[in-house]
Amino acid sequence: MVLVAKCSKCGKRLNGIPKKSIVELSKMSKSMKNVSRIFSGNLCHNCVAEIIKAGVRREAAV
Numbered sequence: 001m002v003l004v005a006k007c008s009k010c011g012k013r014l015n016g017i018p019k020k021s022i023v024e025l026s027k028m029s030k031s032m033k034n035v036s037r038i039f040s041g042n043l044c045h046n047c048v049a050e051i052i053k054a055g056v057r058r059e060a061a062v
C-alpha cells in the first residue's frame, strides 16, 4: 500500500514527502519524510501562509 501525503485543508499532494509504502517509510529517518516548516506533513505551503497571514491580521486588528 502506497501512501500519498495530502494537505488536510485543500487536498493537494504535499511536495518533499516521499510516496512510499508504510514499510519503506518506517525505515526512513524523520527528516527524510518532512520539510522544515511548521505543519509540515499536514498542510501545504499555501495553507500555512494563509493561516499565518490570518493570524497577523487578527493581531493587527485588536
Ligand SMILES: [Zn+2]
Residues within 6 Å of the ligand: 007, 008, 009, 010, 011, 012, 043, 044, 045, 046, 047
Ligand atoms: Zn493546502
